[in-house]
Amino acid sequence: MLTALTDAFFAVMTLGNLAAMITGTIAGIIIGALPGINVTVGIAILIPLTFGMEPLFALGLIAGIFNGASYGNAIPAILLNVPGTPAAVATTFDGYPMAQKGRSAHALRIACYASALGAIASAIALILIAPPLAKVTLLFGPAEYFWLAMLGLSSIAVLLGSDPVKGLIAACFGMLLATVGMDQITGAMRFHFGYWELADGLPTVVVLTGLFAFSRVLMMAQEGKMTGVSGEALRLSRDKDEGPILKGMLPTLTRSGVIGIIVGILPGVGGNAAALLAYNEEKRAAKDPETFGKGNPRGVAAAECGNSADNSSSLIPMLTLGIPGNAIAAIIMGALLVHGLVPGPQLFREEPVIVYGFMIQMLFTAAILFVLGGMVATRLFAQVLRLPSVVLVPLIVSLMTIGIYTTTYEIMHLYMAVGFGLVGYFMIKLDFPVAPFVLGLILGGVAEFNLRVALRIARGDWTYLFQNVVSKILVALLALIILAALSRFIRDLRRRLRDGRTTLVERETME
Amino acid sequence: MHMKFTTALCAMAVATVGTTASAQSNFPSRTIEVLVGFAAGGPVDTATRTIAPFLEKHLGDGASIAVINRPGAAGAVASIATSRANPDGHTLMMLSYPALVTAPFGQDEAPYSLDDFEFLGNVTSDPHNFFVAADSPYDSLDALMEAARENPGEVTVAAAGVGGAAHLALMVFEGETGLSFNYIPADGGAGTLTQVLGGHVDAGITTLSALIPYVEEEQMRIIASFAMDRPAALPDAPTAREQGVDVLWGALRGIAAPGPLPDDVRDKIAAAVEATMNDPEFIAIAERQGIPLFYADGATFKEIVDTDLSRLNALWESSPWQ
Numbered sequence: 001m002l003t004a005l006t007d008a009f010f011a012v013m014t015l016g017n018l019a020a021m022i023t024g025t026i027a028g029i030i031i032g033a034l035p036g037i038n039v040t041v042g043i044a045i046l047i048p049l050t051f052g053m054e055p056l057f058a059l060g061l062i063a064g065i066f067n068g069a070s071y072g073n074a075i076p077a078i079l080l081n082v083p084g085t086p087a088a089v090a091t092t093f094d095g096y097p098m099a100q101k102g103r104s105a106h107a108l109r110i111a112c113y114a115s116a117l118g119a120i121a122s123a124i125a126l127i128l129i130a131p132p133l134a135k136v137t138l139l140f141g142p143a144e145y146f147w148l149a150m151l152g153l154s155s156i157a158v159l160l161g162s163d164p165v166k167g168l169i170a171a172c173f174g175m176l177l178a179t180v181g182m183d184q185i186t187g188a189m190r191f192h193f194g195y196w197e198l199a200d201g202l203p204t205v206v207v208l209t210g211l212f213a214f215s216r217v218l219m220m221a222q223e224g225k226m227t228g229v230s231g232e233a234l235r236l237s238r239d240k241d242e243g244p245i246l247k248g249m250l251p252t253l254t255r256s257g258v259i260g261i262i263v264g265i266l267p268g269v270g271g272n273a274a275a276l277l278a279y280n281e282e283k284r285a286a287k288d289p290e291t292f293g294k295g296n297p298r299g300v301a302a303a304e305c306g307n308s309a310d311n312s313s314s315l316i317p318m319l320t321l322g323i324p325g326n327a328i329a330a331i332i333m334g335a336l337l338v339h340g341l342v343p344g345p346q347l348f349r350e351e352p353v354i355v356y357g358f359m360i361q362m363l364f365t366a367a368i369l370f371v372l373g374g375m376v377a378t379r380l381f382a383q384v385l386r387l388p389s390v391v392l393v394p395l396i397v398s399l400m401t402i403g404i405y406t407t408t409y410e411i412m413h414l415y416m417a418v419g420f421g422l423v424g425y426f427m428i429k430l431d432f433p434v435a436p437f438v439l440g441l442i443l444g445g446v447a448e449f450n451l452r453v454a455l456r457i458a459r460g461d462w463t464y465l466f467q468n469v470v471s472k473i474l475v476a477l478l479a480l481i482i483l484a485a486l487s488r489f490i491r492d493l494r495r496r497l498r499d500g501r502t503t504l505v506e507r508e509t510m511e
Numbered sequence: 512m513h514m515k516f517t518t519a520l521c522a523m524a525v526a527t528v529g530t531t532a533s534a535q536s537n538f539p540s541r542t543i544e545v546l547v548g549f550a551a552g553g554p555v556d557t558a559t560r561t562i563a564p565f566l567e568k569h570l571g572d573g574a575s576i577a578v579i580n581r582p583g584a585a586g587a588v589a590s591i592a593t594s595r596a597n598p599d600g601h602t603l604m605m606l607s608y609p610a611l612v613t614a615p616f617g618q619d620e621a622p623y624s625l626d627d628f629e630f631l632g633n634v635t636s637d638p639h640n641f642f643v644a645a646d647s648p649y650d651s652l653d654a655l656m657e658a659a660r661e662n663p664g665e666v667t668v669a670a671a672g673v674g675g676a677a678h679l680a681l682m683v684f685e686g687e688t689g690l691s692f693n694y695i696p697a698d699g700g701a702g703t704l705t706q707v708l709g710g711h712v713d714a715g716i717t718t719l720s721a722l723i724p725y726v727e728e729e730q731m732r733i734i735a736s737f738a739m740d741r742p743a744a745l746p747d748a749p750t751a752r753e754q755g756v757d758v759l760w761g762a763l764r765g766i767a768a769p770g771p772l773p774d775d776v777r778d779k780i781a782a783a784v785e786a787t788m789n790d791p792e793f794i795a796i797a798e799r800q801g802i803p804l805f806y807a808d809g810a811t812f813k814e815i816v817d818t819d820l821s822r823l824n825a826l827w828e829s830s831p832w833q
């Protein structure tokens with residue numbers, strides 16, 4: 001493996017391949033920063049152009065786009081409260097409040113370095129421990145996936161915010177919408193109202209773009225700022241009191257990095273959930289959870305590190321087993337096939353230079369982010385804030401429309417984005433938290449499908465759900481989370497009775 | 512990004528103007544769109560993107576082709592779009608069969624009829640296969656069938672998508688042998704492989720092209736291929752037929768168009784498909800990518816579809832799968 005790695009290293013370090021990686025990373029940052037255009041689309045569009053390229057040149061571009069986009073999506077999230085891709089939803093929670101306090105440049109730098117570090121950790125995991133990690137994927141059968149989804153759903157408890165009832169309503173609303181489409185067990189159509197376009201369920205990317213990006217655009221339009229932020233107010237230069245950007249963030253980055261890598265390896269959960277789960281965990285573990293959502297730099301770091309740490313690790317099942325775990329891995333697998341490279345264990349033996357070369361490219365493009373994102377992109381993109389919303393709003397809406405339409409050529413998805421934009425707008429206005437909705441939508445379907453498949457395999461014997469070691473570990477974790485939440489609830493209840501206050505809601509709002 | 516964007520603009524322009532333009536012998540007068548019912552990067556998409564430049568070459572006249580992904584409902588979204596498109600040859604589809612005929616089953620209103628399509632030539636044929644993990648106790652079709660005979664409905668078999676091609680392969684197999692298995696819906700072909708590799712199910716059914724690397728690596732074993740003969744790539748993989756179970760089943764992919772096309776347009780495209788399938792350069796590239804080529808002209812293609820449809824209708828009558 002060491003010889004393969006060194007050979008691959010020199011194969012990657014040609015002038016052409018370096019240029020491909022840098023170009024790809026810049027393109028990725030831009031793709032990530034444009035709302036509505038996500039990394040899957042970016043790479044899919046590139047693939048036909050790579051037919052005639054050298055494999056490592058094409059893969060360098062792809063690696064760059066992949067890693068670049070996972071930082072790029074933070075830029076509009078922080079500056080405008082509009083996530084560039086759904087994976088940056090959690091970045092808006094603390095990134096935008098930071099920007100509002102005039103610390104946008106600081107937030108961008110944190111996002112950049114956290115993204116880069118997450119992506120680097122993930123690439124190292126890919127290079128060093130891909131084969132054993134791939135075996136972990138296989139340990140997860142339907143029962144294990146069910147518990148994993150339950151674990152993710154339970155983390156909603158942390159997100160509930162000041163009004164648990166509204167949070168639960170939002171989560172249930174998400175789980176309800178996850179039932180739309182063809183029932184994968186019986187083939188029956190559910191809530192499709194005769195539209196075949198809904199057979200596969202609501203397209204998550206479209207729903208999330210509408211819910212988070214379009215709704216925020218509506219808010220911007222309503223505020224109707226006729227002038228942008230002045231150059232002075234942007235404060236691009238480093239604050240004197242800022243100190244080292246990532247000071248004291250090692251625990252944050254470690255936690256989010258590990259969560260991102262694990263979520264990445266497991267097919268079907270995906271980067272959108274990774275960032276939210278990392279953010280939840282950070283908030284849960286924090287001594288000062290009340291500062292989250294109000295501009296806590298660690299919130300930005302956790303979200304961005306989480307959504308980048310799943311990049312390389314999501315390629316592990318595809319490269320080692322030939323099983324693509326998500327849409328991006330499937331597209332990259334297509335790109336490999338075009339060049340006659342069939343992913344799977346034999347690829348490591350037959351084309352070690354290309355496999356390891358691609359892994360090194362994932363690492364290298366993550367490192368490029370430090371330089372490009374930190375120095376160039378951050379300064380450049382922060383200028384966006386200087387535009388008045390009369391210019392910004394139509395600009396973002398046009399980009400979103402083009403992005404959504406070119407993904408599937410489905411006009412219905414545009415209506416959906418607008419519809420969910422309105423839903424999101426009213427959720428914000430009525431103070432419903434949106435994050436529980438997202439986790440409900442993403443994980444509700446995973447939980448339902450896998451529970452039913454597991455019970456089908458066991459022919460209705462529910463003890464099957466607790467049979468394997470992995471299941472038992474997951475159930476234990478789940479029990480811990482629920483017990484912790486319960487004990488907190490009881491403590492609150494006691495204190496409230498002692499204080500003679502009537503409701504939890506009232507206490508929270510009074511504080 | 513530019514390419515797709517211009518394509519999108521073209522599509523919009525066409526949507527407004529195109530309806531009035533009728534196809535005459537000036538075909539092709541603009542970009543030809545080939546719809547793919549699956550996401551970019553999958554086998555159908557890869558096959559389409561590989562054949563597209565060769566179709567351009569053999570159509571001549573500076574023809575240009577844009578591959579458009581319209582994923583959804585196992586290809587049904589693209590089929591519906593194709594059936595409703597202007598039959599002037601500028602909208603084609605990489606048809607995926609049997610998804611084309613199975614999608615309308617069990618629906619109150621069929622979204623299209625087979626007569627809406629013009630079949631121009633088949634491109635690939637990928638047989639389905641019964642397979643097990645290499646360390647499975649069921650090391651032959653006989654062993655698996657024996658287990659199913661002893662414990663009806665208990666042997667678990669993973670296959671993608673209820674009512675999809677792989678699931679129907681299992682149903683056809685059950686119909687032929689009179690056995691009953693416990694069908695486990697899997698999340699696509701990738702999900703099927705994970706379920707079997709992880710030992711969560713006893714066996715699986717998927718296409719040959721997806722299995723070849725695993726069989727070569729001795730991680731999986733094909734116990735029965737639903738092909739006519741043993742696959743050239745895996746001469747050790749037995750067919751179901753040679754083991755006394757007469758099941759032929761596979762996925763066909765070919766070029767289709769909304770019908771009826773003007774005769775000259777239809778002949779021109781059909782000739783381009785045939786010329787492509789005989790083009791040594793195309794054959795070489797397809798082989799390198801593991802695309803299982805199988806040419807049949809439009810009429811033969813239609814015949815295969817019609818024959819299977821009557822069989823599926825009979826199957827649906829006896830045991831509807833929804």
